[in-house]
Amino acid sequence: MDIQQKMRSGFQTVEGGLFSQVEKADVGGAAEALARAGGDNLGWADPFAPDDSLPxxxxxxxxxxxxxxxxxxxxxxxxxxxxxxxxxxxxxxxxxxxxxxxxxxxxxxxxxxxxxxxxxxxxxxxxxxxxxxxxxxxxxxxxxxxxxxxxxxxxxxxxxxxxxxxxxxxxxxxxxxxxxxxxxxxxxxxxxxxxxxxxxxxxxxxxxxxxxxxxxxxxxxxxxxxxxxxxxxxxxxxxxxxxxxxxxxxxxxxxxxxxxxxxxxxxxxxxxxxxxxxxxxxxxxxxxxxxxxxxxxLLEEPRRAFDRRRKAVHALLQGIPGVKSPLPESAYLTWADVSALGTAEEVAAYLMREAKVCVNAGTPYGKMGAGHIRIVHGCFLDEARICRAMERVRAALLQLSREKGLAEKTEEA
Ligand SMILES: Cc1ncc(COP(=O)(O)O)c(C=O)c1O
Incomplete structure (x- = not known):
């Protein structure tokens, strides 16, 4: 018996990861494995996680x-x-x-x-x-x-x-x-x-x-x-x-x-x-x-922190050939067009490997998310940690850009 055939059609194509590889930053074991290996998860839209920020x-x-x-x-x-x-x-x-x-x-x-x-x-x-x-x-x-x-x-x-x-x-x-x-x-x-x-x-x-x-x-x-x-x-x-x-x-x-x-x-x-x-x-x-x-x-201090972070992260993503990222208008999400460097999944996997940073591939966010990544700069209480992680992201994206022949070999090499 195929139990799936008994389900309503809208449920038949849903995958939760038990029988397939679901490796989104917020589902599956990728982020946890990265955290265990000392990397930084910037893929959860969960302010200050995993630190204690409860007033x-x-x-x-x-x-x-x-x-x-x-x-x-x-x-x-x-x-x-x-x-x-x-x-x-x-x-x-x-x-x-x-x-x-x-x-x-x-x-x-x-x-x-x-x-x-x-x-x-x-x-x-x-x-x-x-x-x-x-x-x-x-x-x-x-x-x-x-x-x-x-x-x-x-x-x-x-x-x-x-x-x-x-x-x-x-x-x-x-x-x-x-x-x-x-x-x-x-x-x-x-x-x-x-x-x-x-x-x-x-x-x-x-x-x-x-x-x-x-x-x-x-x-x-x-x-x-x-x-x-x-x-x-x-x-x-x-x-x-x-x-x-x-x-x-x-x-x-x-x-x-x-x-x-x-x-x-x-x-x-x-x-x-x-x-x-x-x-x-x-x-x-x-x-x-x-x-x-x-x-x-209670929102005031986080507001100031997110404002500083969006500007810092935006600045770190400028001047990377093949990367376009506007200054965020709200909250703590940075959206970057990396389509010149590969698919969303390829770039996210590259950042995981080379920068030890977990970001979201843009594809689950709709067709227009292809070739994009999402970075949650609201994670962690420690802003310096975000900046260090983003400096590694910048270095890795510059390296990828050079590998793709978009950046000068000498730039920040
Ligand atoms: C746009 C948006 N709406 C709703 C939610 C759901 O949040 P919660 O169920 O924690 O209220 C999320 C969570 O990521 C979100 O990004």
Whole structure:
């Protein structure tokens, strides 16, 4: 019997690595092997990992919650009321959304589950979801798992990865049901401007679509950019689900706390199915998250660190023949075009071998990720360690560039 044949078609091609070689930086044993060998893993979008960056106030809350025994129990399946109230305050302060904590918020165990959950009521066999390309790999898989299909909306490098009406129109079909936007985008770090989002909102309204917006990276945008929440634009609240997380901003990835924000009509359905799908999110870390969201000053020091790091890493990637890497607009992801030096996998493997640094090959991020690598410069508390790792990356890329005949043999030889 072939058990796979009994599965829904969207699951039949999924590979988890038990029977095939899955060697992405965040799956499989490559990063762990590298760390054991004394190398540096710059492939996990997990701020300051693997170092201890948990503020004492947050540790104290977690410890107290365990000491009191409350940690052993369920919270309300849709979320701890205190956390939902803190989320509503944050949404008003940071997202320009007036949110009723009892009607418009659903707490989820991280935003990965939230992303699938947001799509589930809407996407089924034959439905198409417009997905930015490149963007977060799960954006391509989730529609498939639900029986639908992700359709790429290419973001052109020459155009600064900006979103255009022409690209949306080209991807649109009568089967299009949803637009999935990652803003700020992972891996390009692009922060979409108010003008781009107004254009997108008009497109979504005109075509009568639903929008899911992943704002996992919303907390750090640089150079005076405005972080606009699509749901706050006219006519978008009733057709948009906003997906947020404490993983990327508050460096609480292990806490597994994310949340969805949406209109009553959508939320009623999500609440009705939440108990079945989610149960409830980790009670200890919901208490921690509530405190964190009421203390946005916790973001200030990391913001300064990520700002310094993006500039330092950007500077180290300049002047390498065959490498193009713009200054990141947000958070702690550097995206580099290395297509002149080889495929994404070849360059990532070369860096692993020659620089002892694990980066992400760009291919899982969509067709436009071919020939690119992603570097997470938010890892480690020690900024000097990032710089040392990136100096090795620079030396290795220069060496590869020479091997490809692109760089002068003498340059930094
Ligand atoms: C763009 C984006 N969204 C969502 C997630 C999921 O994060 P979590 O489930 O920790 O909230 C990630 C994680 O890497 C991400 O990069």
């Amino acid at each position: 004492q106030a947050l540790k104290d809350i977690a410890i107290e919650r365990i000491r009191s025994g409350l940690s052993a129990h369920y919270t309300h399946p849709t979320g701890d009321p205190q956390l939902k109230a803190a989320i509503a305050r944050k949404c008003e302060r940071q997202n320009g959304l007036a949110v009723d904590p009892n009607r418009n918020v659903l707490v989820t165990p991280g935003s990965d589950s939230g992303l699938l959950f947001a799509m589930m009521p809407f996407i089924g066999p034959g439905d198409e979801v417009l997905v930015l390309d490149p963007s977060y790999p799960s954006n391509f898989l989730n529609p498939q798992l639900l029986g639908g299909r992700a359709v790429s909306v290419p973001l052109e490098e020459e155009n600064g990865f900006r979103l255009t009406r022409a690209a949306l129109e080209a991807a649109f079909s009568p089967r299009t049901k949803m637009v999935l936007l990652t803003n700020p985008n992972n891996p390009t770090s692009t922060v979409f401007s108010r003008q781009e989002l107004e254009m997108l909102a008009a497109f979504v309204r005109e075509k009568d679509l639903v929008a899911v917006v992943d704002q996992a990276f919303e907390d750090y945008v640089f150079d005076g950019r405005e972080m606009v929440t699509l749901a706050s634009l006219p006519g978008m609240w009733e057709r948009t689900i906003t997906v947020c997380s404490l993983s990327k901003g508050y460096a609480l990835s292990g806490a597994r706390v994310g949340y969805l924000v949406a209109d009553d009509r959508i939320m009623d359905v999500l609440y009705g199915s939440a108990v079945n799908v989610i149960g409830a999110t980790n009670s200890t870390f919901q208490a921690v998250a509530a405190y964190a969201l009421d203390h946005p000053e």
